[in-house]
Amino acid sequence: MDDGARLMERVRARDVDAFEQLYDGYHRLVFGIALRIANDAALAEDITQSIFLKLWTAPEAFREGNFAGWLSRVARNRALDAVRSRANQPKAEIPVDIPAEATTDATVFARIDAQRVRGALSLLSEEQRAPIEMGFFAGVTHEEIALRTGIPLGTIKTRIRTGLRRMREALTETVSR
Amino acid sequence: MNEPIDREQMLDLVAAYALGVLPVSESGLVAALILSDSDARREYDELRATANLVGLSAEEPVDSARSARMKERLLAAVRSDVPRRAPLSATRTSAMWGVTLAAAAAVVFALVSVIQNFSLRSDLHEAQTRLATQQARIDADRRTVERDRRMLTDLTASDAKRYTVTYGTVVTRGAHVYLALGSLPPLPPGRVYQAWTLARGAKTMAPSVTFTPSQNGLTLVPIPDNAGSLAAVGLSVEPQGGSRQPTTKPAFLQTLS
Numbered sequence: 001m002d003d004g005a006r007l008m009e010r011v012r013a014r015d016v017d018a019f020e021q022l023y024d025g026y027h028r029l030v031f032g033i034a035l036r037i038a039n040d041a042a043l044a045e046d047i048t049q050s051i052f053l054k055l056w057t058a059p060e061a062f063r064e065g066n067f068a069g070w071l072s073r074v075a076r077n078r079a080l081d082a083v084r085s086r087a088n089q090p091k092a093e094i095p096v097d098i099p100a101e102a103t104t105d106a107t108v109f110a111r112i113d114a115q116r117v118r119g120a121l122s123l124l125s126e127e128q129r130a131p132i133e134m135g136f137f138a139g140v141t142h143e144e145i146a147l148r149t150g151i152p153l154g155t156i157k158t159r160i161r162t163g164l165r166r167m168r169e170a171l172t173e174t175v176s177r
Numbered sequence: 178m179n180e181p182i183d184r185e186q187m188l189d190l191v192a193a194y195a196l197g198v199l200p201v202s203e204s205g206l207v208a209a210l211i212l213s214d215s216d217a218r219r220e221y222d223e224l225r226a227t228a229n230l231v232g233l234s235a236e237e238p239v240d241s242a243r244s245a246r247m248k249e250r251l252l253a254a255v256r257s258d259v260p261r262r263a264p265l266s267a268t269r270t271s272a273m274w275g276v277t278l279a280a281a282a283a284v285v286f287a288l289v290s291v292i293q294n295f296s297l298r299s300d301l302h303e304a305q306t307r308l309a310t311q312q313a314r315i316d317a318d319r320r321t322v323e324r325d326r327r328m329l330t331d332l333t334a335s336d337a338k339r340y341t342v343t344y345g346t347v348v349t350r351g352a353h354v355y356l357a358l359g360s361l362p363p364l365p366p367g368r369v370y371q372a373w374t375l376a377r378g379a380k381t382m383a384p385s386v387t388f389t390p391s392q393n394g395l396t397l398v399p400i401p402d403n404a405g406s407l408a409a410v411g412l413s414v415e416p417q418g419g420s421r422q423p424t425t426k427p428a429f430l431q432t433l434s
Contacts, residue, residue, distance in 0.1 A: 019252075020252060031243075032236040033236075049250060053251065056254075056255050056258065066226060069229030072229050072230065076197075112230055121234055135196045136196060136231040145198065154189075157193050160189070160192050161188065
């Protein structure tokens with residue numbers, strides 16, 4: 001279990017000190033994602049606050065696994081919703097997720113930090129990294145990525161897969177050192 | 178023209194789903210694949226965990242004033258949420274404020290009512306029309322999202338029944354029946370795929386919905402009949418507009434238990 005997961009257990013027990021530690025440890029991550037997606041510091045602040053309040057009011061939403069990864073996905077989806085709401089667009093493009101099963105990743109990836117992720121992303125070719133970052137931070141579909149880049153849809157899908165695989169290998173190598 | 182997709186392409190779709198870039202319309206089939214295929218499940222679990230970490234690259238320092246401001250507000254909200262007995266005087270003060278605010282609101286409402294004129298009503302009417310149009314659009318979007326979510330819930334539910342057929346899976350859950358098809362052959366010009374249903378106790382197939390596969394060959398087809406009333410479902414290629422009886426050899430015919 002990683003630090004975030006341990007703190008969330010205490011938050012479930014209504015421990016305000018644990019919530020404060022959670023904020024201290026993870027607000028830079030949530031704000032950074034929100035800012036990258038919204039490109040608006042005031043909106044990013046609102047998104048960050050709403051996410052942390054949700055962690056307090058509905059801590060059961062986090063069940064198990066890598067907390068930073070889970071929070072990163074939550075921040076991404078919440079920020080995309082906020083941006084779409086501001087633009088008066090429907091939120092229909094993000095499908096319901098299948099919960100990923102807890103794997104050894106929870107333990108192995110607990111040691112992953114921003115610097116290691118940036119390092120792993122930098123090992124990808126530009127053609128692999130661009131669709132992954134566009135998909136995550138712009139919240140567009142694979143078809144929109146293909147349209148925006150002028151690259152065939154099938155190629156985009158393959159690059160996403162090979163890029164994620166390469167990134168995974170790089171992260172696994174960096175934590176096993 | 179659509180091309181059948183192979184296993185590697187299916188796993189590419191799993192990666193796209195893990196990253197969160199598949200639209201809802203394509204997610205049902207991929208979700209069903211993930212739940213029914215151990216290789217797809219493993220691929221999803223590994224790539225999903227990796228994709229989630231992409232966000233960590235955006236972590237950045239927050240200026241101390243902003244950080245402190247957010248923290249202060251959050252902790253104030255959190256501390257006020259922790260159950261505790263409010264002092265009596267504070268309760269009374271709140272009640273007094275409540276009465277004062279209610280009185281002020283009544284005065285404001287009365288004033289606004291008095292100064293309304295024709296121009297304001299006209300603006301109001303225009304705004305209401307715009308609002309109604311927007312609301313209708315939002316309602317339509319909401320219905321689409323609810324329908325897609327219901328389908329996805331059905332397809333991924335552990336109590337759903339799944340029947341493997343030639344080009345994918347027939348899924349039933351409760352009263353609902355879906356054809357989740359992933360590798361349909363291209364259609365000749367002027368032809369469509371048509372689903373067929375056999376009601377329990379019936380001797381002939383009845384025509385159901387017609388469709389053409391989506392651009393990438395993935396198709397999710399909800400069958401409008403109640404699953405409990407059906408003994409079998411089938412699929413064939415028919416002329417545009419559909420047929421009253423199958424005119425070609427069925428691509429599959431699947432009995433439902």
